[in-house]
Amino acid sequence: MSLAIVHSRALDGLCAAAVSVEVHLANGLPSFTLVGLAETEVKESRERVRAAIQTSGLSFPHNKKIVVNLAPAELPKEGGRFDLPIALGILAASGQIDAAQLDRIECAGELSLTGELRPVRGALAMGLALRREGGGKTLVLPPASAAEAALVGNVDVRRATHLLDVVAALVPASEAPLPVAEPLPRGTPPALPELRDIKGQAGAKRALEIAAAGSHSLLMTGPPGTGKSMLAQRLVGLLPPLNDDEALDSAAVLSLAGQFDPSMWGRRILRSPHHSASSAALVGGGSPPRPGEISLALNSVLFLDELPEFNRAALEALREPMETGRITISRAARQSEFPARFQLIAARNPCPCGQAGNPLRECRCTSEQIARYQARLSGPFLDRIDLRIEVPAMPPAALAAAPDGESTAIVAERVRAARERAMARQACVNALLEPQLLDDHALPSGAAMSLLLKAAERLGWSGRSYHRVLRVARTIADLAGAREIGSAHMAEAIQLRR
Template structure:
């Protein structure tokens, strides 16, 4: 047979689009042509496949005109994932394996020159696509990638170490089937620093707990060394365990960038990009769009330390994802959409020297310097942050005498109970309450409503700020197991939106 068809998939944003690898052998001047909008890494497959076949003791059709078409032609293809499909297509077209069996499989894998299979990016996305499309084909992947893809239920994933393993399984009358990949354990104990390590800072710890209950964004403001980063790094351990679907979504995004680690299954991600990160690094992009930090932090925490030092354009790019939970990256030829449901935690000093409001040090900054420093954060950006908390400096003598507070496990249990109350009542966390759900589930009593309206008018808050205070108050009420929002809940929510120090 001079024509063979092999099924594979190409990464297209969060999707793994189906690709047909068509291999044709014809008489004529020997050549190897690869078509179908293939990028440089894919075109280099010709040399890897030739060497892998020869070094594996298989025949390569040197005397044929070889044409490989990757369809659909308008879909860009990248990476070495098509090495294995191209090699199998050549062998089937040349009669070395049973071409009829290829219809039952999809495959992907990069080949070494010796024929060993190397892992690929996006294996989990391929498995999810098979389940979503209700395809009955089995998925053949390199061993490391197969363990990742096997996390998806109802998809048969087969693993292979070497090209010869796949060839032996596909030969006519073969009795050497490929082994089925073993799925990882569905739960791994969370690991991370304990909240007990942070002494004092009761107000900031309370804000951290409320933030975890409702998935609220949080800004920690205070002098250097007061524990802002320590607090932020402990938020992920306070969040409730992820559901299986959330764990799959988080792992799938990390898999697109080759950053998924099997031992971190079902753990909340904590991303901490440096303040020199660009807008593209944060929200994603590139000629072939890749997810940014906000997508890699899906269902986890994005921690931005030294917030005013970030490029203003990068921070402004976060405004829409904070509202919508997704990011749409548009290019001239294509669009890619990535999920961006993350919890933002940021930390900053109140002024350039960092000691504004610090009783232990004298601030050396002028009012103009302080204003310019704080003005690096725009009003619309700050308006999207639910909680803004001062983290004051604690004198050393007082710090040594302070007792340790509740552990992360104790706080996490309170958070889980409060979050469950919200989910049972409205089907989502409090930060996602919008429209009719907000009217139904986050309306305070008469005294609380009058108090909030008075504060809003006096402080000149926007409608967004008004609604965010309601959501925070709903989380505070859930911590108390209160079905209603009272004035005390509104007052605490208002107090936690105080804003920055002022000179």
Template sequence: MSLAIVHSRALDGLNASAVSVEVHLANGLPSFTLVGLAETEVKESRERVRAALQNSGLSFPHNKRIIVNLAPAELPKEGGRFDLPIALGLLAASDQIDAARLNGFECAGELSLGGELRPVRGALAMSLALRQEQSKRSLILPEASAAEAALVAGIEVLGAAHLLDLVAALVPGSDAPLRHASPLPRVKAAAQPDLSDIKGQLGAKRALEIAAIGEHSLLMIGPPGTGKSMLAQRLAGLLPPMTDEEALESASVLSLAGQFESSRWGQRSLRSPHHSASSVALVGGGAPPRPGEISLALHGVLFLDELAEFNRAALEALREPMETGRILISRAARQAEFPARFQLVAAMNPCPCGQLGNPLTFCRCSPDQIARYQGRLSGPFLDRIDMLIEIPMIRPTELAAIAIGESSPVVADRVALARERALVRQGCSNARLAAQDLDQHIHAEPAAQAFLQKAAGQLGLSARGYHRLLRVARSIADREDSAAVTQVQMAEAIQLRRGLRAN
């Protein structure tokens, strides 16, 4: 047989698009041509496949004109994932394995020069694509990637460590079975930082709990050493456990970036990029487009420390994803869409020297310097943050006498109960409640509504800021198991949005 077709998949954003690897052997001047919009890594497959076949004791068709077509031609292909399909196609076209059996499989894998199979990115995306398409094909992957893909129920995933393992099962007349992959073991997660490690800061801890209940974004402003970073690092431990679907979505994005770890299965991600990160690093991009930090933090927490030191363009790029929950990366040739359902928590100093409001150290910044520093955050960006709070400095003599507070599991139980109340009432967290549904689900008392109207006029709130206050107030009411939002709860929501002294 001179023509063989092997099924595989290429990563296109978060999708795994179907690719047919067509291998044709023809008479003529010996050559090895690879076509189909292949990137440099794919074109290098020719040398890896040639060496892998020879070093595995298999025959390479030296005397043939080899043409490999990766269809569809307009879909970009990158990485070493097509090494295995090309090798199997060559073996099938030269009648070394049964070509008819290949139609029941999809495969991907990088080959070493000795024929060993190396893991590839996006194994979960491939398995999810098969489930979505309700395909009857089995998935063949390197063992490490197969265990990852087997997390998706209902898909037959087969693993192999070496090219010869597949050849032994696919030679004509063979009945040697392929190994079924077992899902990655659910390793017990390492202990997360506990909220009881932070002494004092009761107001900040309460704000953190409210943010966890409603999935609200939070900005903490205070002098260095007040515990802002410690508080932010404990937010993920207060959030309710992820559902299996959310865990799969999160793991799929991490797999796409090659960062999935079995020990983190089912845990909400905490991403903390350095303040020198570019807008592409935060929102995604590149050629081909890759997910950024906002997508890698899917269903988790994105912590931006030293917020005012971030590049202005990088912060402005977060505005649309914070509203829509997705990011569409458009380039001249292609578009890629990634999810961006993350919870933003940020921290910053109140001024350039950082000591504004510190009773222990004198602030040497002028009012103009303070205004310029805080002005690095644009009004439209701040308008999209639900809660802006001030973290006060606690004197060391007072800190030693403060008792240990509540632990994370205790607070997390309250958060889960309050989040469940919101889900039963409206089917989503308070932060995701659409503007047109606010009147139906907020249930503010007349006195609370009148108080908000008065405060909104004095504070100059935009419509977006007004709606965000309502959502925060609803989260406070859910914490207290209150059917209606009271005036006291509305006042607390307003107070949780007044963190910048210059505003």
């Protein structure tokens, strides 16, 4: 047979779109042509495939005109993931394996010159796409990628270490089937920092607990060395583990970037990009588009230290994803959408020298310098942050005398109970409560509502600020185990948004 079709998948944003690798052999001037919007890495597969087939002891059709079409043609293809399907297509079209056996598999893998299979990015996305579409096909991948895809469940995933392993398994009535892939071993995750290590700062710890209970965004302002970064690093330990669906979604995005760590399965992570990060690094970009930090922090925490030092355009690009939980990257040819449901924690100094308001050291910045420094953060961006607190400097004597606070485990248990109350009531954390549902689930008492209205009028709050304070008050009430938002809960929520 001079025509063979092999099924594979290309990465298109977070999706793994189906691709048909069509291989045709014909008489004519010997050549090897790849068509179908293939990137440079894909075109280089011609030499890898040729060498892999020959060194494996198989026959490469040197005297034929070889045309490989990657369909659909309008979908960009990148990487070495099509090496294996192209090699199998050539072998089937030249009659060395049974082409009918290719209908029952989907495959991907980069070939070395010796025929060994190397892992590819996005194995989890491929497994999720195959499970969603059904059809009963077997997914054949290199060992490391197969172990990733096996985490999906309800998908027949097989691992192959060499091109010859796949060839032997595709022989009718094969006595050498490919082994079933075992999910990646989870391993032991690294120990999390302990909240008790932070001396004093009771107000900041309370704000951190509220942020964890309601998944609220938090901005900490204070002089250098007051513990802002330490507090942010301990937020992950207060959050409950991810459920299976959340863990799969988070792992799938990390797999696209080649950063999936099996030891962190089900654990929330802390992404902390440097302040020199560009807009594309934060929200995603490139050609074809890749996920940015806000997507890699899916269902987890994004910590932006030295917030005013970030590029202003990069921070402004966060505004829409903070509201919608998704980011759409548009290019002239196509669009890619990535999930971006993250919890933002940020820290900043109060002024360029960092000592404004510090009783221990004198600030030498002028009022104009301080105003310019604080103006680096726009009003619309700050309006989207739920909690804004000060982390004051503590004198050495007070720091030494400060008693040990509560442990991470104790605070995490209160956070878990509060989140369970919210989920039982409205099926989402309080930060995601839609405005139209606030009257049903976050209606304060008469005195609390009066307090909120007075504060909103005096401080000139926007409608967004009004709703965010309501959500924070609902979280504070949940931590207290109260059914109704009282005046004390509302007063604390207002104080946390000064």
